[in-house]
Amino acid sequence: xxNIDQPTEMTATEGAIVQINxxxxxxxxxxxxxxxxxxxxxxxxxxxxVLDGLEEKGRxxxxxxxxxxxxxxxxxxxxxxDSASYLCAVNGQAGTALIFGKGTTLSVSS
Amino acid sequence: xxxxxxxxxxxxKTRGQQxxxxxxxxxxxxxxSWYQQTPGQGLQxxxxxxxxxxxxxxxxxxxxxGRQFSNSRSEMNVSTLELGDSALYLCASSLEVSGxxxxxxxxxxxxxxxx
Numbered sequence: 455x456x457n458i459d460q461p462t463e464m465t466a467t468e469g470a471i472v473q474i475n476x477x478x479x480x481x482x483x484x485x486x487x488x489x490x491x492x493x494x495x496x497x498x499x500x501x502x503x504v505l506d507g508l509e510e511k512g513r514x515x516x517x518x519x520x521x522x523x524x525x526x527x528x529x530x531x532x533x534x535x536d537s538a539s540y541l542c543a544v545n546g547q548a549g550t551a552l553i554f555g556k557g558t559t560l561s562v563s564s
Numbered sequence: 565x566x567x568x569x570x571x572x573x574x575x576x577k578t579r580g581q582q583x584x585x586x587x588x589x590x591x592x593x594x595x596x597s598w599y600q601q602t603p604g605q606g607l608q609x610x611x612x613x614x615x616x617x618x619x620x621x622x623x624x625x626x627x628x629x630g631r632q633f634s635n636s637r638s639e640m641n642v643s644t645l646e647l648g649d650s651a652l653y654l655c656a657s658s659l660e661v662s663g664x665x666x667x668x669x670x671x672x673x674x675x676x677x678x679x
Contacts, residue, residue: 487667496654496670497607541607551597551620552668554607 456480458555460542465561466532474527474558476542484545487552488516488527491539500527500540529560537562566591568657568671576677582643585674589636589657595619596638597668598630601652610653613638614660642676650678 458478466472478486485504489497503509503518503525515528529536539559543552569588577583589596597620598610609622613632630640636657642649652675656668 489670496672499667499669502667543607547620551609551612551622552599552607553609554599556606 456546456553458542458544458553460540460555460558462556463559463561465563468532468534468562468564470532471528471530472532472560474529474540474542474560476525476527476555478523478525478542478544478553478555480544480546480553482546483520484547486516486518486525487543487545488514488525489541489543491541491557493538497541532562534562534564536560568655568669570653570655570671570674572674573672574675574677576679577645578679579645579647581645582641583645583676584639584641585653585655585676587638587640587655587657587671589638589655590659590669593657593659593669594636595658595660595666595668596632596636597656597658598638598640599654599656600624601654601673602650607654610640645678647678650676652676 460476488500490500491497501516508517513530518525539557541557542555571586595614597612599607601607611630612620616632627643632638652673654673655671658666658668
């Protein structure tokens with residue numbers, strides 16, 4: 455079967471660093487995406503990994519290990535506006551079909 | 565460049581009715597995918613269209629169907645609505661060049677409530 459696991463909820467304080475983990479088991483792999491979704495809004499693209507290693511983009515970084523079926527999203531210098539759901543998604547086949555995890559709700563407090 | 569647009573944004577229907585949702589992709593994007601999002605199941609893939617052809621299909625019953633037009637706009641239809649079809653329906657478009665995976669950009673969604 456195909457499965458993507460990520461923690462349901464996480465909490466952190468402003469200015470801190472938080473790491474959101476994602477493990478996946480899919481029949482194929484064509485890349486892993488992270489999306490951010492604020493309540494009542496559409497998901498917005500954060501990062502894409504297709505090769506092993508770390509991709510850095512401002513305060514956000516994403517890491518991938520294909521051999522371990524593992525990824526994480528690292529958020530630095532947390533701000534209140536980072537409170538949202540973070541979705542891990544794998545493209546496991548030809549085309550653009552994404553398999554999503556159920557999302558991690560991050561709450562940032564002052 | 566305008567983003568992905570979806571109409572209508574909100575819809576209320578009763579059981580047994582049918583509904584058609586519309587999605588206009590980002591200009592130049594030829595791939596359109598549809599997803600259903602519910603609190604219990606999260607985001608689930610419905611189907612993907614590319615160049616007017618359904619390329620992939622998720623694990624949903626035949627009541628869910630879609631199509632894509634020559635201008636890449638897409639519609640999805642749900643017939644014989646059930647209470648469990650209440651969800652946020654999201655459309656995403658991507659630019660595909662030579663089969664290379666590209667990022668999907670999501671529209672604001674259509675929130676469907678079935679009574």
